[in-house]
Amino acid sequence: MQLNNEFMIQLYRTMLMIRRFEEKALDLKARQIIPGLLHLYIGEEAVATGMCAALRRDDYISSTHRGHGHCIAKGGDISLMMAELLGREKGYCRGKGGSMHIADIDLGILGANGVVAAGMPISGGAALSIKMRGKDQVVACFFGDGGSNQGAFHESLNMAALWKLPVIYVCENNQYAISVAQSRSCSIRDIYLRKDAYEIEGCMVDGNDVLAVYQAAKETVDRARRGEGPTLIECKTYRWRGHYEGEADRTYTYRTKQEIEEWIDRCPIKRFQKVLLDQGVVSQVGLNQIEQEIQSDLQKAMEFAQNCPFPEPQDALKDLYYEE
Amino acid sequence: MREITFVEAVNEALHEEMARDERVYIFGEDVRVGYGKGGPFGATNGLATRFGPERVIDTPISESAIAGTSVGAALWGMRPVAEIMFSDFLALAMDHIVNSAAKMRYAYAGEATVPVVFRMACGAGVGAALHHSQSPEAWITNVPGLKVVMPSTPADAKGLLKSAIRDDNPVVFFEHKFLYSRLREPVPEGEHLIPLGKADVKRSGEDLTIIAYGAMLQQAMRAADLLNQEGVKVEVLDPRTLVPLDRETILQSVKKTGKVIIVHEAPTFGGFGGEIAALIAEEAFYSLDAPIKRVGAPFTPVPASPILEKFYLPNAEKIVKAAKEIME
Numbered sequence: 001m002q003l004n005n006e007f008m009i010q011l012y013r014t015m016l017m018i019r020r021f022e023e024k025a026l027d028l029k030a031r032q033i034i035p036g037l038l039h040l041y042i043g044e045e046a047v048a049t050g051m052c053a054a055l056r057r058d059d060y061i062s063s064t065h066r067g068h069g070h071c072i073a074k075g076g077d078i079s080l081m082m083a084e085l086l087g088r089e090k091g092y093c094r095g096k097g098g099s100m101h102i103a104d105i106d107l108g109i110l111g112a113n114g115v116v117a118a119g120m121p122i123s124g125g126a127a128l129s130i131k132m133r134g135k136d137q138v139v140a141c142f143f144g145d146g147g148s149n150q151g152a153f154h155e156s157l158n159m160a161a162l163w164k165l166p167v168i169y170v171c172e173n174n175q176y177a178i179s180v181a182q183s184r185s186c187s188i189r190d191i192y193l194r195k196d197a198y199e200i201e202g203c204m205v206d207g208n209d210v211l212a213v214y215q216a217a218k219e220t221v222d223r224a225r226r227g228e229g230p231t232l233i234e235c236k237t238y239r240w241r242g243h244y245e246g247e248a249d250r251t252y253t254y255r256t257k258q259e260i261e262e263w264i265d266r267c268p269i270k271r272f273q274k275v276l277l278d279q280g281v282v283s284q285v286g287l288n289q290i291e292q293e294i295q296s297d298l299q300k301a302m303e304f305a306q307n308c309p310f311p312e313p314q315d316a317l318k319d320l321y322y323e324e
Numbered sequence: 325m326r327e328i329t330f331v332e333a334v335n336e337a338l339h340e341e342m343a344r345d346e347r348v349y350i351f352g353e354d355v356r357v358g359y360g361k362g363g364p365f366g367a368t369n370g371l372a373t374r375f376g377p378e379r380v381i382d383t384p385i386s387e388s389a390i391a392g393t394s395v396g397a398a399l400w401g402m403r404p405v406a407e408i409m410f411s412d413f414l415a416l417a418m419d420h421i422v423n424s425a426a427k428m429r430y431a432y433a434g435e436a437t438v439p440v441v442f443r444m445a446c447g448a449g450v451g452a453a454l455h456h457s458q459s460p461e462a463w464i465t466n467v468p469g470l471k472v473v474m475p476s477t478p479a480d481a482k483g484l485l486k487s488a489i490r491d492d493n494p495v496v497f498f499e500h501k502f503l504y505s506r507l508r509e510p511v512p513e514g515e516h517l518i519p520l521g522k523a524d525v526k527r528s529g530e531d532l533t534i535i536a537y538g539a540m541l542q543q544a545m546r547a548a549d550l551l552n553q554e555g556v557k558v559e560v561l562d563p564r565t566l567v568p569l570d571r572e573t574i575l576q577s578v579k580k581t582g583k584v585i586i587v588h589e590a591p592t593f594g595g596f597g598g599e600i601a602a603l604i605a606e607e608a609f610y611s612l613d614a615p616i617k618r619v620g621a622p623f624t625p626v627p628a629s630p631i632l633e634k635f636y637l638p639n640a641e642k643i644v645k646a647a648k649e650i651m652e
Contacts, residue, residue, distance in 0.1 A: 035630050036451030087451075087629030098453045098628030114455025115413065116385045149384035150416075177385050178354045178364075185384040254357045313635035316627050 001215050005281045009290070011053055011210050012276060015045040015269050017294050018069045021078055024298055025068070025085055025099075029245045034085050036098045041069035043208075043240035046268035047172050048073040050213025051140050051233075054221045060108040060126045060139040062119030064172075065100045066239075067112030070142050075107050078297065082305035089311045090304075094319070108137075117143055117150035120169070124156045127165035127230075138166040138224040140217075146177025148191050157230065161198035164229035168220045171232065172207065174239040179254040192234035200230050207235030208268040211275070238263035325510035330503040333478035333511045334367045334443075337485035338405065340514070342375050345403060348489055349379040351394055352407025352443075356382045364409065365445060365504045387413045391420035391442065398440040398494075399428065405489060411446035411498060412458045425494035426469030437492040441485070446474075447539055447589055448637060449502035453628035459538065459590035459621075464496055465566050465599065471520055472567040474498040476541035479511045480564055483518030491520060500539040500589075507542070523570035525577065529557035532647060533577045535600060536587040537563055540638060544587055547643035556651060566596055574600065575608050582613040585646050587638055592620030614650035619643050 022042050028034045041048070044066075052061065052073035063070040071081060076092075084091025085099055092102045103111035110126060113119050123141035130137045147153065148171055160167045171192065177185045188194070195202030201223065205212045213235055220231035240260065242249055276282045282290075328336070342348050355368040356377060362368035372380040383390050387408055394404040408417050421442060428436045448457035465472050471493050475481040481499065488495040526541065527548055536544035541562050548558035561577050563570060578584050584604060586597035597618045604616055619638045627633055 036453055036628055037456065087631065091629075093628070095629030095632055096454070096625075096627040098451070100456075101454055101628070114453065115416070146385040149386050151386065151388045179357050180354060180382050180384075184382060310631045311629055313631055316632040316635045317622055317624055320624050 001211070003211075007053075008276060008281050011049055011214065012269075012272055012282075013290055013294065014049045014053070014073050015210060015272065016290065017078070017297070018045045018048065018072045019269055020294050020298055021072060021081070022068055024302065026241070026245060028085070034099075035087055038085070038099050038245040039066040039243065040241040040245060041066050043263060043267070044172055044174055044237045045069055046210035046213050046272070047170065047207045047235045047237055048142070050210045051142075051168070051170050051217045053214050054217035055138070055140060058108060059137050060110055060123070062110045062123040062126070062139065062141045063112040064119065064142055064144060064147065065112060065114050065116075066144070067102060068099070071102050071104065071109055071112070074109050076102070076104050076109060079301040079304040082301045083308045086305045086308075087310060088305055088308035089315070090308045094315065095311045096316070117147035117152040119143060120147070120150075120152045120156035123167050124160050124165055127160065127167045128163065130166055131163070136225050138168060138221055140168045140170055142170050142172060144177065145171065145173040145175060145182045145186060145191060148194070149177070149185060157194070157198045157200070157232065160230040161200045164227060166224035166227070167230040168217065168224055169230060169232045171234040173234055173236050176239055176243070176255070178243045179249070181254070190234060192232050195232040200232060202232035202234070204234045204236065207237030208266050208271060210268060210272050237268075238266075240264060325512065327508050328478055328511050329505050330478045330481055330499070330507045331365050331367055331505055333482040334485060334499060335362070335369050336511070337482045337489070338368065338371060339374070341486055341489045342371065342379065347401065347403040349381065349402065349404055350407065351381050351383060351404050352390060353383055353385055353409050355407055356380050363407065365501060367443070367499070368407070387416035388419060391417035392424060394440045394442070395420050395424045395428070395438055398425075398438045399436055403439045403489060405441045405443060408442060408444040410456045411444035411460050412455050414444060414460050414463065417442070418463070421470065421494070421496065422464065422467050426467050429493070430469060438494045439492045441488045441495045441497050443485075443497045443499060445501040445504070446498045447500040447502050448626045448633060449539065451628060451630055451633060454625045457626035459498075459588065461498055461566055462590055462594060462596045465596050469494070470567060471495040471565065472498075473520060473565050474500070474538050475564060476503075476537055476539070476562050478507060478509045479516070480518055480524070480562070482511050483516045484520065484564060487517050487520050495520070498538065502539045518564070520565045521568040521570055522565065523561055523563045523573040525559060525573070526562050527558065527560040529559040529581065531557045531581055531583065532651065533559045533561055533581045533584045534587060534643065535561045535563065535574065535584065537566070538589055540587045540589055543638065543640045544643060546640035547647065550640060550644050551647055556647065563600075569599070569603070571603055571607070574603065578604050578608045579611040582611055583650050584612075585617040585619060585643060585650070587619045587643055589638060590620060591623045592618050593623045595620050617646045617650055619646050
C-alpha cells in the first residue's frame with residue numbers, strides 16, 4: 001500500500017497526541033486534580049488511529065470506557081476533552097459525564113460508555129439509520145475482548161449481518177477484561193473467528209502496527225460503504241496501565257511485570273517512529289518538531305481547561321429533556 | 325467490640341457462609357483476584373485462596389448470564405452469591421432477576437426454590453458519574469417475588485447478608501460503595517444474624533421521625549445531632565430491608581412523633597420513599613400533625629463534576645431544612 005508522507009506523519013501525530021494526552025491525564029489523576037474514574041488507552045493507540053484514519057468526518061464511531069484515543073483519533077477537541085476530565089463548564093459534557101461519557105455528535109462520536117458492549121447495538125442503530133436514509137456513511141464500533149462476551153455482541157452482529165449494515169466491529173483485544181485474562185474469559189483464542197457464526201467477513205491484525213490496522217480498516221470501510229455488510233476485525237494489543245488509574249495491583253497479581261515490559265518493548269509509537277525514520281519519511285529533527293507541537297497544543301488545552309470555571313451547581317438540573 | 329469497615333463486614337459474612345455451607349459459591353466479574361484484593365472494592369478478598377477457584381468463579385463480562393446462570397444453579401441445589409459489580413449494570417441482569425428468579429416459585433406452584441443473592445455496589449459520592457453511581461432500588465422493589473435489602477452499617481451488612489444467603493428466596497442486596505471503606509464500626513464476631521424484614525430504630529426521639537437507608541442513614545444521624553442542638557428530639561429509623569418492609573415499626577414511630585421525613589439517595593420522584601409515604605398516609609394519617617416530607621435527589625442522572633454531584637446528593641443540611649419546614 002502506497003501512502004504519502006503527509007498521511008504517514010498524520011498517523012504518527014495522532015498516536016503521539018493520544019499518548020501525551022493520556023500521560024497528562026495520568027499525572028493529573030495521580031495528583032487528584034481529575035476526579036472520578038479514568039481508564040487509560042496507553043499502548044493501544046495504533047488501533048484507534050489506524051481505524052479512524054480510514055473514516056470520513058461524517059462517519060460514526062462508538063467507543064468504550066477507555067475512549068480518549070477514539071475521540072482524539074476521530075478529531076475530538078483536546079481542550080474540550082481536558083475540560084471534561086477536570087469537571088469544567090465548557091467540557092464536552094458540561095462536566096456531567098467525565099472521562100467515561102465524552103461524545104461529540106458533530107464529529108460522529110457517539111460517545112464513550114460506562115457499560116461494557118453498550119456501543120454495539122447503538123452502532124447497529126446508527127448503521128440502520130444510514131441505510132434507511134440512503135447514505136454511504138459507515139460506523140466503526142470499538143469494543144474489547146471483555147465486551148465480546150456480552151449478549152449484546154451476539155445480538156448486534158446477528159442483526160448487522162442479517163441486514164448487511166455498514167458497521168466495522170473493531171475488537172481491541174488488550175487481553176484483559178478488568179483483571180481477567182482473555183484465556184479465562186473467552187472460549188476461543190482468536191475472537192475474530194466468531195465472524196463465521198454470522199457468515200460475515202473478518203480478520204485479525206497486529207494492533208500495535210498502525211499501518212496494518214489502517215490497511216484492514218481501509219478495505220473493510222470500503223466494503224461497508226459499498227453496502228456489502230459488516231466486518232469483524234480483531235486487533236491484538238495490550239493495556240499497559242491498570243484497568244483504571246488507582247488500581248491497586250502493585251504486586252502483579254493478575255499479570256507479570258515481565259509480560260507488561262515485553263509489551264512496552266512493542267510500543268506502537270516507537271515502532272512506527274522507526275518505520276518513518278527508516279523509510280526517510282521524516283527526520284529525527286522532524287520528529288522532535290512534532291513532539292514540540294504536540295506539547296504546545298497540550299499546554300494550550302491544559303490552560304483552557306484550568307481557566308475554565310466549574311459549572312454552577314444548579315446546572316446539574318439542565319439538559320435532561322428537549323425543550324422548545 | 326472490634327471495629328471493621330463496611331466492606332470488611334461484607335467480606336466476613338461471605339467467608340463465614342461459605343465455610344458453613346458448601347453449596348454457597350461466589351459468581352461474578354473479577355471476584356477472584358480483582359486488583360489483588362478481590363473485586364474493585366475488596367468484598368471477595370481472600371475467598372479464592374481459602375475456598376478455591378471452583379467456588380469463587382470469575383465470569384466473563386456477561387451480566388445477563390451471571391444472573392440467569394445463578395437462577396439455574398439455585399433451582400438445582402446450589403446457593404449462588406452472584407455479584408453485579410456496579411448496581412447500574414443491574415439493567416443488564418434485570419431480565420433474569422425480574423422474569424426468572426422472581427417468578428419461578430410462583431409459576432411452579434410452590435415446588436421450586438431459588439436461593440440466590442444478587443449483591444451489587446450502588447450509590448454516588450465518588451465522582452463515578454452516570455453509569456457507576458445510581459441507586460436503583462426502586463427499579464426492583466415493584467417486582468413481587470424478590471426480597472430487597474439495603475444495609476446502612478457494617479454490623480447490619482454482615483447480619484443481613486448472612487440471612488440473605490440462608491434465605492430460600494431470591495434477594496437483591498445493595499451495598500453502598502461510599503460506605504465500603506469509609507464507615508468503620510463495631511461488628512460482632514462470628515454468628516451474627518439479622519432477620520430480613522426487620523427495621524431498626526437507630527436513635528430514639530419523640531418529636532420527629534427520619535426514615536433513611538443506605539448512605540443516607542449517616543446523613544440522617546448527623547441531621548438528628550444538628551436538630552438536637554435546637555431541642556428537637558429526632559427518632560432515626562432504618563428500614564434495612566425494603567421488601568418485605570417492616571410496616572409495623574415505621575407506623576409505630578410515626579404514631580409516636582406525628583412527623584416524618586423520608587430520605588434516600590435515589591431521585592425523590594418515583595423513589596421508594598413514595599411507597600413509605602403512601603403507607604403512612606394510609607395507615608397513620610390521623611397521627612400526623614404535619615405533612616410527610618421526602619428528601620432525595622433531583623430528577624436527573626448522577627453528574628460527574630464534584631460540584632454537580634454535591635448539589636445532586638441529599639445531605640444532613642437538606643434534611644434539617646426539611647425538618648424546619650414541618651417543625652414550625
